[in-house]
Amino acid sequence: MVPKKTIWEFKQTDSPIEKIMQFAKVPKPIATILANRGIDDKDKLNLFLNPSKEQFHNPFLLKDMDKAVNRILQGIDLNEKICIYGDYDVDGITSTSTLYLFLKKELGANVIYYIPNRLEEGYGINTGALKAIKEMGVDLVITVDTGITAIGECSYGREIGLDMIITDHHECQEGIPEAIAVVNPKRKDCNYPFKMLAGVGVVFKLIHALSIEASNISMDTIWKYLDIVAIGTVADIVPLVDENRIITFNAFKTIPSTWNIGLKSLLAISEYKPENKMTAGFIGFRLAPRLNAGGRIGDAKRGVELFITEDYNHALEIAEELNKENRLRQELEEKIFNEAVKIIEEEHDVENEKILVVASSHWHHGVIGIVSSRITEKYYRPSIILCIEEGIASGSARSVEGFSIFDALSSTKHLMNKFGGHDMAAGMSLDEDKIPLLRQNLNEYALKEMTEDTLIPKLKADMAIGIEEVTLSLVEKIEALEPYGLGNPEPLFVVKGVTHTIKAIGKDSTHLRIDVKEKDKRINGIGFNMANFCDYFEEGSHLEILCALSINEWNGLKSSQMMIKDIRHPEKLVMGLKNNISDYNKTKKTGDNELKDLLIKYGLINVSRGEFELIYKKLNYFYKIDKKSITIFNLINKYEDDEFIKVLIVLDVFIELGIVTLKLDLPYITFDLIKNKKVELENSILYNLIREA
Structure with missing residues (x-):
């Protein structure tokens, strides 16, 4: 299988790397990584390398925070019943748990919580739930990780006598709900300095503000909640910068010995070893998948119960239930994924469909978002996976970098009952009979909006680095830049060298191990599920490896190691090859005299019969071992222009004689040999032209 085509890009920065090296006292690779992340002065460096709790912004800078705090404290003083209304994903579960624990443990509030059922109620606030909450004697509802678009539902809540406080982090629409307070850093009239908090991050700011106002709660009391806050922050894939970095950086130190027995149980069931770093x-x-499993397959309330229970045995019981449901989720996901792939392969034109829309009437709605992510990863194009029930198709969409699936759906909104989302992910529902038109309209839209490179995966490297620069000391400095995530991706490097050894490893020989040398320096690397690269590189191959750097420890010895993301032949070599081939193909079209001149230019006027035989023998060898996808480098003896042109001429002669068929996608060649056909080289016009030249 020919490796997927990818585009490698180097991150660009205007930051002065030499200056960063001086004030940060770090080597050039670290300074480059910092510059690529916008860390170009001492204050930013301090926040990035030493994110301390003292660097949190004042929570009262959030619009309406004062109103929210006053109303909550008033409700506690009056012993009003408070309900926390959350969401069923990990952000919602951790948001609900954090606020519940704080209000109950630290402030003695009369508090309950409500999480809607994903399958029966769907996302967000609903009037039926508010009615039920009111009937439970609740006076005040605080939403977490939801509510910013619930204008009608909030109006209903007020009508039935509920005071509403909205805390959320999702994008605001034109209007916001009328409530006692609406706390959301993304409000247009909110000047909070950091806009990218998760829902649980907004909740943390709320308990921070409550601690300040309550005055009898020490700041140390709220820091312990960072363990749970960090789980939701990472799971919601928000940028791990600014306050999110403060949260995760500090929590990752304490999570291994967490105070929360629910989190302890979850760590145990997830086979976490306390001696390992949290990442x-x-x-x-x-x-996150185990916490999400409750909301996808069963009841998300168990995720909250896990974090708020004080009974370790009960916590372990819930963790085991979530673990079982996660396995069930994995089985369901795999089944639906395989069915979706089968439909795509049998019924869709993958080469020409830029957006894949796949539907079925027997898929579980709780896992189609994950399936959409996997389909998009497999085919590297936006996908929509739809479940059909009683004539209504509801589903999830995922996209690729550079193409907004939300904008695409907006262009077809007349076909849908409802939809929402953002650039990379969305949800929607529509009538079943409109699916074909949705597929057609979306692909017509994509045809106009996508560029030539949109559907080619991009890999972004921080810099090229020599093997001699990769030391244990450097890798340790790189690891100090964790935690990685959106906004602070794992640093990637391009390492150049020559293959020393390359082989498939693992139980099923699906993984790759490679040793690369540069002069007298060597480094090894591992590529998971990359064993197919063994077909295209061999000992002595010149190559470039895009990788992360890590420390490998074996028998007490530590060494630097590449964690491989992609491998290619040197870009300059491939570009030169493509230029040579372009010249050759143009010359072939102009006439025999020009082709003779080209042959003379490259010294190819006397390609011997033996060289034709040698290249055919190489092709025949690969053919016999059923390796019909190779690179042009498998057929050459040296990395020089005349060698490439010679191979192309020989292949053209074979094609002319009808003994080879091939497809060129440089540097890759997919070929087939036509056996049992006896031919003479002298029957080829091109072969005779070479001899005459």
């Missing part, structure tokens, strides 16, 4: 990756791939 955003562990939260995103191990903790």
Whole structure:
């Protein structure tokens, strides 16, 4: 299988790297990474490298925070019943848990919570829930991670005698709900200095403000809640910069020994080892899916129960339930993914469809968002996965960098009952009979809006680095830049060298191990699910590797290691090859005399019969081992222009004689040999032209 086409880009910065090296006292690679993230003065550097709790912004800079705090404290003084209304995802679960624990434990509030059922109620506030909450004797509702678009629902809440406080972080529409307070850093009239908090981050600002106003609560009391706040912050994929970096940087130190027994249980069931560092990756791939499983498959309330219970056995029981449901979610997800792939492969024209719209009447709505993400990753194009029930199709969309799926859906809003989202993800519902028209209209829109490169994955490197520069000391300095995430991606480098060894490894030989050398320096690398690259590179191959750098520890010894993202032949070499081939193809069209001149230019007037035989033998070798996708570099003896032209001429002769068919996608060649066909080289016009030249 030919490796997927990718575009490598180097991050651009105007920041003075030499200046950063001086005031930060760091080597050039670290200064470059900092510059690429906009860390170009001492204050930014201090916030980035030493994010302390003292650097949190004043919570009262948030619009309406004073109103929210006053009304909550008033309700507590009057012993009013308070209900926290949350969402069913990890951000909503951690938001609800954090505020519930704080109000109950620290302020002694009479508080309950409500999480809507994903399948029965859907996202956001609904009037049926508010009616039920009122009937429970609630006086004050505080929303977390939801509510900013619930204008009608808030009006209904007021009508039935509920005071409403909205806390949210989602984008605001033209109007906002009429409520006692609306706390959202994305309000147009809010001057809060950091706009990218998660919903649980806004909740943390609320408990921070309540602590200040209550006066009898020490700041140390609220810091312990950062453990839970960090889980929701990472899971909601907000930029890990500014206050989000303060939250995660500090919480990652305390999570391994967390005070919260629910989180302890979740860590245990997720096979976390306390001696290991906590990372955003562990939260995103191990903790968050288990918490999300409750909302996707069962009841999200158990996620809240996990964090607020004081009974360790009960916490462990809930964690085990979530773990089982996560396995069920994985099975459902895999089943739906495979079915979606089958539909795409059998019924869709993947080469020409720029947006994939796939629907079925028997898919579980709780996992289609994950399936859409996987379909988009597999085919690298926007996808919409729809579940059909009683004539209504509801679903999730995911997109690729540089193409707004929200704008695309907006162009077809006349077809939909409702939709919402942002550039990279969206949800929608429409009548089943409108699906074909949605598919057609979206693809027509994409045809106009997408560029030639939109559907080619982009990999962004911080810089090229020599093997001799990759030391343990440097990698340790790089690791100090964690936690990684949106806004602070894991640093990536381009390492150049020559292959020393390359082989497939792992139980099923699906992974790649490679040793690369540069002069007398060597480094090894691992590429997960990249064993197919063994078909295109061999000992002595010149290559460029795009990778992250890590420390590998084996038998007590530490060494630097590449975590490989992609491998390619040197860009300059491939560009030169493409230029040579372009010249060759143009010359072929102009006439025999011009082609003779080109052959003379490259010294190819006497390509021997033996060289034709050698290249055919190489093709035949690959053919026999069923390796019909190779690179032109597999057929050359040296990395020089005349060698490339010679191989092209030989292949053209073989094509003319009808013994080879091939497709060129430089540097890759996909070929087939036509066996049992006896031919003579002298029957080729091109071969005779070479001899005559």
